[in-house]
Amino acid sequence: MNAPLIVDGLNKRYGDLVALRDMTFHVDPGEIFGFVGSNGAGKSTTMRIILGVLSADAGEVRLGNRPIDLDLRRRIGYMPEERGLYPKMKVGEQLTFLAKLHGMDTAEAEESVRRWTDRLGVGSRYDDNVADLSLGNQQRVQLAAALVHDPEVLVLDEPFSGLDPVAVDVMSDVLKEKAAEGIPVIFSSHQLDLVQRLCDRVGIVTRGEMRALGTVDALRSRDGITLEVTGPRADVAWADALPGVREAAYGETIRLLVDPDVVDDQQILAAALDHGPVHRFTTSTPSLTDMFREVVSA
Template sequence: MLRVNGLVRQFGDVLAVDDVGFEVPAGKMVGFVGANGAGKTTTMRMIMGVLAPTAGEVSWHDQPVNRAIRTRFGYMPEERGLYPKQPVLDQLTYLGQLHGMSSEAARSRAGDLLERFGLGERTKAKVESLSLGNQQRAQIIAAVLGDPLALILDEPFSGLDPAAVDQMSELLREHTATGVPVLFSSHQLDLVDRLCDSIVVLHKGRVVARGDGEELRAGAPLRYRLTVDQDAGWVRDARGISVLDLDGPTALVEPDDEESAQHLLRAALERGDVREFARVVPTLSEIYREVAA
């Protein structure tokens, strides 16, 4: 397990990361979300030792992370780290060696992954000659070389087309299936919701929500959509009901509790047919906007 405990990072008078703590369990994928400037990249840099924390610590199996352990982490930084004028396979081979692989093993593994992701014929191409999407593929391949203990990926899906997103998702799942913890940041909240076992929401340097999608939704306000066969204006006078939106026969309401919701349903049935009475389950994007307001 990778654990972040009480991380703080101060830049002069700016508190960029404020007492951030969370866990990335073995074999689990954790999504790290937040607006630009929320502190995600700074936190990832502290996990990787690129930045020293002002306070707090990062631990691996309940022991402080040291340099030897960090060299076994796969890292994809915000600023992509491939050299533009070097051939892609030579560069990946070199990066694999930095992770302790032999030259032969690194070249073989990198070649297999390049072939898998449609770059088998571009092994001698310079990185700068690849499309942005293919550069992204190569960068992710660099992160997973060397049997990483953990993966720390800053916006790994940025710039990828849907097919490439599916390929990379499959690659990450292969690693979690062997027990590798994966932490990745993304602005693609629907993708985070689909892939991740849990989610950490960062806002202005602090963790404002965490849990799996179901847990985050459980903490959302109780809301229902009611559609009747007549004008629903009478709902404004219903006991224990706040009307969020009203459009003819349809009302979006926020009851005080389930009892108030059921009372509203009975009142609607007494007035005529009910076309719809459904719990409105918020999307992750809607939850994020509420907790980060």
């Protein structure tokens, strides 16, 4: 049975620099978790601690109730931001070697390598040196290295960096397939449109701290959603006292910032119609990119 990946109260300092401060979150089985933040925010440090590449000053990482140890680390599929392939080694030979390091026997490893290189579109490059591949194909091989041992957890640092649109679609499908198998998947990315499209939940990190955490929809609407109404009179504050309306700006187009958990849009529409014909009535929610900028600037 798959278990959640739990990051519990991680702290990390480098002298006076606080890299992580009480970093806490979890990734449930079958969940895709987006880990986003500016460069230097603490994403890679967190992932390296999960893998045991770095040690934390305080806190721990668990898979379910069990602290991550060497045996559990062999069950994690990891894709580092600084790609770790051997450039003068053949693709198939290298992936087979890595699969065996994770405990597979030779036959299992070779079968898995064939399956994943074909799945990721680099099967024809099986006998080529990594150095002879394009950067995009090297990226596909790096993902194969994270998947070849059938991991129970996926931790991917900037997996979409440098990929063409076709490769992005292939990698997106793989992440969704692994999540559907009940595997916790966490990845970092600066491509927030992909994070918004793929992830069940998102954590936004700033200066080593988790500043926002929740579902994509909840984060996008946490400060309210905007209703735009065109047509009714703008010289009467007809919306100010309506339930769920936080702010109202009157003009040619009337903009209302509303609480999505309280507001009744039909009540607002009826009130608008009492003050003139309604030519347009639309709802807009900030994108994850807008939300990210707001959190980081704050």
